[in-house]
Amino acid sequence: MTSMEFRYLGNSGLKISEIIFGNWLTHASQVENDVATASVRAALDAGITTFDTADAYANTAAEQVLGDALKDERRASLEIFTKVYWPTGPKGHNDVGLSRKHIMESIDGSLTRLGTDYVDLYQAHRYDSETPLEETMQAFADVVRAGKALYIGVSEWNAEQLRAGHALSKELGFQLISNQPQYSMLWRVIEEEVVPTSRELGISQIVWSPVAQGVLSGKYLPGAELPQGSRATDEKGGADTIKRFLDDEVLTAVQQLKPIADELDLTMAQLALAWVLHNDNIAGAIVGASRPEQVTANAAAAGVKLDDAIIARIDEAIGSVAETDPSKTVSPESRPA
Structure with a gap:
């Protein structure tokens, strides 16, 4: 195994760790604070410097x-990212969206909670169709001029x-140096339009759910009961997001990745992450x-590093079960209530 590697984020001089620690479904909801803190320590010990919330x-x-x-x-050794949009x-x-009022109030709240004077990246958590983009x-x-964020990114x-x-x-x-979309072997909707446009504009992807909510770890088997305590059984949010991948056809295709991972002496989750990072538009x-x-x-x-032959075998294994429709890159039509 290798030590942590770093990539530039978009057309900027900012480097981030290829693996980013995120706390979407875990901190302050699914796991106790002491476990969350231990996980952050493990991230730091593994060379992760980039944290997304x-x-x-x-x-x-x-x-x-x-x-x-x-x-x-x-603080200077870390890259701390947060976002604004959802209620x-x-x-x-006014506690929602990307209005000037909500952005200005939200950045101050985020900095207070994070205990920092600035975030390295402040992201629009979705596109807000109800606020003029100029605003x-x-x-x-x-926010950047005030020194409260160094760079700006978006998501989806x-x-x-x-x-x-x-x-x-x-x-x-x-x-504007980054976009944070969902991307994995099973969810490839950014490949046709978002990635080529981003390359042209100097925007990198920071991708979420690279292991498809854990499905690409291989722990969900076709026709089998869902593992107790897994995300698929968590009614607090995990179960909803993973449902689309729990189809037997998808799970059967995923099992065909196991021999590839074994051959490379990787876990299936490590193979899924290496596959995502094979795309040079993905910064982390x-x-x-x-x-x-x-x-x-x-x-x-x-x-x-995965060679072209391995990438081809992965494509063959996953086949048509991967979602590739670019229209699935979508933000809410109206602000959530």
């Missing part, structure tokens, strides 16, 4: 847990939205963890 995770509590876990670390706090009529990008420009924006946002960021004098893959050992194992996927 959002104000909406566990309705702001996940940021607090991450901030507490990182408080004794040298937070009491979830009132959103001007607010982001002001389609190619057209990325192009419009990038043009405005250039006009306003700041850098976000991994979550409900226990420290998972972080250590996942971090070992950094630097693993």
Whole structure:
């Protein structure tokens, strides 16, 4: 296994760890705070320097847990990312979206909870169809000017939205350098439009769910009962997000990856992460963890190189069960209530 490797994020001088620690479904919701802190320690020990969260995770509590876990670390040695868009706090009529009001209030709340003066990357957690894009990008420009965020990114924006946002960021004098989409062997909707557009604009992908909510780890078997305590049995959010991958045809295809992983002396999850990182437009893959050992194992996927023959075998194994429809890259049509 190799040590942690780093990649530039978009057309910028900022380097991030190939494996990123994320706390979407875990911190302050599925796992106890001491386990969350132990997982952050395991990430640091494995050479992970990049941490991704959002104000909406566990309705702001996940940021607090991450901030507490990182408080004794040298701030300049870390890259801390957070996001704004989904409803937070009491979830009132202005506690959502990408209005100037919500962005300005949210960045201050996030910095307080994270215990830092700035975030390295502040991300629009979805596209907000109810706020003029000019207003959103001007607010982001002001957040950067105020020194509260160093760079700006987005999440799940389609190619057209990325192009419009990038043009405005250039006009306003700041850098839009990243997009955070879902991407894995089973969910490849960004390949046809988002990735080519991003390459052209100097935008990298930071991808979430690279192991397809754990399905690509091989622990879910076709025709078998769902493992107790797994994400698929978690009614607090995990079960909803994983459902689409629990089809027997998909699970059968996934099992065909096992011999490939064995041959390379990788776990199936490590193979899934190495596959995502094979794409040079991906700057990093976000991994979550409900226990420290998972972080250590996942971090070992950094630097693993897959040759073209292996990539071809993976494509053959997964075949037509992968979702590739670019129209599936989509943000809500209206703000969630």
